[in-house]
Every structure is written in structure tokens, then in C-alpha cells.
Amino acid sequence: MEMIPVNSSNVGSIGYDPESATLRIEYLKGGIYDYQGVPFEVYEGLVGAASKGDFVNQFIKKGGYPFAKIS
Structure with a gap:
């Protein structure tokens, strides 16, 4: 990736x-x-977000997507 x-x-x-x-x-x-099952539109939103950290907290972490630490 x-x-x-x-x-x-x-x-x-x-x-x-x-x-x-x-x-x-x-x-x-x-x-x-x-993070699995994340729609492309959410990824695009993250790319364009003024605050990446705020976006991750609001839409990724609170979005309930299953996740795994890989490193």
C-alpha cells in the first residue's frame, strides 16, 4: 500500500x-x-481535512471501524 x-x-x-x-x-x-471497511469517501475526506487528527478521531475512531495494529 x-x-x-x-x-x-x-x-x-x-x-x-x-x-x-x-x-x-x-x-x-x-x-x-x-482500519477495515472504510469507504473511499471517508479516505478522501481525511486527505482533504484541515486537521487530520480531528478527522481521525471524529470519523475513523468513533466510526466503529475494526482495526489492527500492524507495527
């Missing part, structure tokens, strides 16, 4: 696999997590 760096105090980079609808987030304070 290709990761793109983002300008954020919380998130270092993000990636998305459309075939599996998996969103990958690398956090600056450690850890890479995969």
Missing part, C-alpha cells in the same frame, strides 16, 4: 487500499494501524 505523508501533529502518513477498503494510518507517536 502506498503511503502519503501528511501535514499533521498527530498523523505521519496515510494510505488506502480500495480492493479491501483498508485505511492505513501511521501515527507520529508510534504505531501503524489498519
